[in-house]
Amino acid sequence: MVVRQRGDDEYHISPDAVGGHHTAPARYPLDPLDAGEITRAVEILRRERPVTPEARFVSVSLNEPHKDQIAFAQADPPIAGQPAGTGHSGPPAAVLREAFVVLLEPRQHTTYEAVVSLTAGSVLSWRPVPDARAPFTPAECVQCEVVTRADSRIRAGLERRGITDPGQVRVEPWGIGAFSAPGEAGRRLVWTLLFYRERPDDNPYAKPIHGLHAIVDLDDMTVVRVEDLGVVPLPPGSGAYAADRIGSLRDDLKPIEIVQPQGPSFEVRGWEVRWQRWRLRLGFTAREGLVLHTIGYEDQGRVRPVIWRASVAELFIPYADPRPFQAWRNAFDIGEFGIGILTNSLQLGCDCLGEIRYFDVELADGNGEPYTISQAICLHEEDFGLLWKHFDAALQTTETRRSRRLVISFVITADNYEYAIYWYFYQDGSIEFEVKLTGIVLTSALAPGETSDFGTLVAPQTLAAHHQHFLSVRLDMAVDGLRNTVYEVDTEAITPGPGNPLGNAFRPVKRPLRRESEAQRVIDPLRGRYWLVANPGNRTEIGHEPAYKLVPGSNVLAFSHPDSPVTQRAAFATRHLWVTPFRPDERFPSGDYPNQHPGGAGLPAWTKADRPIENTDVVLWYTLGSHHVTRPEDWPVMPADRAGFMLKPAGFFDHNPALDVAPSPSPHC
Numbered sequence: 001m002v003v004r005q006r007g008d009d010e011y012h013i014s015p016d017a018v019g020g021h022h023t024a025p026a027r028y029p030l031d032p033l034d035a036g037e038i039t040r041a042v043e044i045l046r047r048e049r050p051v052t053p054e055a056r057f058v059s060v061s062l063n064e065p066h067k068d069q070i071a072f073a074q075a076d077p078p079i080a081g082q083p084a085g086t087g088h089s090g091p092p093a094a095v096l097r098e099a100f101v102v103l104l105e106p107r108q109h110t111t112y113e114a115v116v117s118l119t120a121g122s123v124l125s126w127r128p129v130p131d132a133r134a135p136f137t138p139a140e141c142v143q144c145e146v147v148t149r150a151d152s153r154i155r156a157g158l159e160r161r162g163i164t165d166p167g168q169v170r171v172e173p174w175g176i177g178a179f180s181a182p183g184e185a186g187r188r189l190v191w192t193l194l195f196y197r198e199r200p201d202d203n204p205y206a207k208p209i210h211g212l213h214a215i216v217d218l219d220d221m222t223v224v225r226v227e228d229l230g231v232v233p234l235p236p237g238s239g240a241y242a243a244d245r246i247g248s249l250r251d252d253l254k255p256i257e258i259v260q261p262q263g264p265s266f267e268v269r270g271w272e273v274r275w276q277r278w279r280l281r282l283g284f285t286a287r288e289g290l291v292l293h294t295i296g297y298e299d300q301g302r303v304r305p306v307i308w309r310a311s312v313a314e315l316f317i318p319y320a321d322p323r324p325f326q327a328w329r330n331a332f333d334i335g336e337f338g339i340g341i342l343t344n345s346l347q348l349g350c351d352c353l354g355e356i357r358y359f360d361v362e363l364a365d366g367n368g369e370p371y372t373i374s375q376a377i378c379l380h381e382e383d384f385g386l387l388w389k390h391f392d393a394a395l396q397t398t399e400t401r402r403s404r405r406l407v408i409s410f411v412i413t414a415d416n417y418e419y420a421i422y423w424y425f426y427q428d429g430s431i432e433f434e435v436k437l438t439g440i441v442l443t444s445a446l447a448p449g450e451t452s453d454f455g456t457l458v459a460p461q462t463l464a465a466h467h468q469h470f471l472s473v474r475l476d477m478a479v480d481g482l483r484n485t486v487y488e489v490d491t492e493a494i495t496p497g498p499g500n501p502l503g504n505a506f507r508p509v510k511r512p513l514r515r516e517s518e519a520q521r522v523i524d525p526l527r528g529r530y531w532l533v534a535n536p537g538n539r540t541e542i543g544h545e546p547a548y549k550l551v552p553g554s555n556v557l558a559f560s561h562p563d564s565p566v567t568q569r570a571a572f573a574t575r576h577l578w579v580t581p582f583r584p585d586e587r588f589p590s591g592d593y594p595n596q597h598p599g600g601a602g603l604p605a606w607t608k609a610d611r612p613i614e615n616t617d618v619v620l621w622y623t624l625g626s627h628h629v630t631r632p633e634d635w636p637v638m639p640a641d642r643a644g645f646m647l648k649p650a651g652f653f654d655h656n657p658a659l660d661v662a663p664s665p666s667p668h669c
């Protein structure tokens with residue numbers, strides 16, 4: 001396949017090089033920290049606070065400024081207890097830059113949070129976080145593999161299974177959640193799954209080493225105990241999927257070229273993106289990966305806010321298998337690890353096709369040193385088929401418009417699984433969120449002839465457990481301003497009678513969600529349920545409250561019992577929609593430190609206050625569930641599955657906002 005691309009330096013513009021300010025980098029308050037800022041934050045912290053040489057840096061990210069420091073056109077009066085809204089249109093005169101640092105002192109078994117002012121060169125706050133178990137870091141996962149392979153009990157267990165070279169064993173640390181033994185309370189633990197690679201290029205998930213598990217203390221980096229539940233033979237297959245292991249490949253595809261001879265239609269200035277009428281900024285954190293800031297739509301010369309901030313705030317995967325240790329399998333890939341850290345470097349022509357603009361991101365490693373994930377965020381345009389059309393039979397005329405969409409994406413690898421996360425922006429004012437799930441399903445070994453209700457046999461003696469994926473998408477909304485009200489809209493059929501003589505009548509019924517207790521909702525496709533986020537203080541010309549609606553796609557709830565330890569830790573997944581009033585410190589639906597947390601933090605804790613949510617700055621938390629009853633066709637690598645939802649204008653505009661899209665220049669149209 002041939003893909004035409006412009007010169008790298010033409011599109012791969014560093015933020016510092018934009019706008020001609022080559023000497024003084026123009027920073028915008030929401031720009032992610034760059035390598036220099038990460039280095040400086042760590043230097044300031046080491047200088048001013050007793051950070052030991054053993055300290056492990058979990059994350060160094062932008063400490064985001066208050067909303068009143070952000071230029072995002074809107075004209076709200078201030079909300080009591082919150083900073084005043086902004087009306088200004090340019091960046092503030094002084095850009096205050098702050099870093100939020102999470103670090104772990106393993107000898108003290110203590111997690112610290114610090115806020116460092118890069119502007120003032122000083123530490124603004126420093127505190128130990130009681131009972132927090134910091135997420136595990138990549139370096140700790142590597143060390144965990146080393147100590148597990150070296151452990152004599154593990155080696156003996158491997159030998160019982162005919163494995164003599166521990167170097168061919170893959171060790172995967174998993175969050176232990178609430179399952180540690182009573183005597184282990186207070187320790188920072190993981191438990192391990194082991195897999196065997198017969199050849200170095202084998203798929204390790206083809207040979208799960210059954211029944212042998214290490215419980216490892218990450219602070220001390222010691223194997224606390226080893227459990228051996230008994231030997232089950234290794235499955236015979238290799239699970240190979242790489243092109244050089246497949247034999248003959250198809251050769252019957254003709255090339256597709258995506259050619260944009262005049263370049264793409266978007267404009268990028270630093271981290272700001274403009275495309276058609278859309279205006280937004282990109283951000284990136286170690287924990288959430290891609291963050292979208294200040295999403296607005298330019299309408300008759302002014303930018304109308306839609307979303308203040310959008311990100312995926314948790315990713316929770318519960319598994320169905322009740323057998324010992326298999327029942328421990330569940331993951332919080334954001335709270336226990338961080339999907340920014342897990343982000344891939346994307347490859348042109350593979351992950352994204354066409355005229356691509358990539359963004360590099362910079363993160364801190366365990367020592368606080370900056371490193372770069374190159375090409376971490378992909379920005380491009382796609383043709384998306386039909387936008388709108390009508391054929392007027394009397395006039396014999398056709399008006400057709402093709403749809404173009406802006407795609408902003410990143411891809412993470414969480415051990416066996418890939419999540420490709422896409423935000424799409426459309427010319428009709430719609431925004432779509434989509435996740436594509438691919439990678440390798442998690443396996444365990446079965447004895448020959450054995451089957452299970454809790455998974456599918458995907459290869460001989462190889463069980464892929466059924467499981468679910470739940471993404472909590474945090475949407476800090478700002479529809480035409482900060483003060484919004486959320487309505488649930490169901491469609492109801494009218495009982496036949498005098499007002500409905502022919503029985504055809506139905507109508508949408510709109511109900512405001514006034515308090516947090518009323519705003520813990522599930523989807524109801526048979527009522528056509530959606531949620532409307534409206535600005536009750538504004539009216540459009542034809543009299544509507546400007547609004548966007550959240551339209552669910554297919555969805556599911558967790559099947560784990562509500563009282564089970566796993567559901568307790570992921571209460572957000574018991575509802576599809578939660579609405580809370582905006583608080584800057586309410587960022588993660590299972591709390592700031594879900595690793596080993598017994599549960600109840602985050603949404604269930606905050607919403608106990610049952611705060612009012614009408615006509616105020618609201619945050620929507622949408623739980624997107626993907627139900628995965630595994631298939632043989634998911635093996636040895638899974639064709640991408642998709643899940644998502646839409647945000648559509650509903651009374652935000654007075655007519656189809658894509659009316660002025662020009663007809664295609666194609667001579668055939």
Ligand SMILES: [Cu+2]
Pocket residue numbers: 437467468469628
């Ligand atoms: Cu899955």
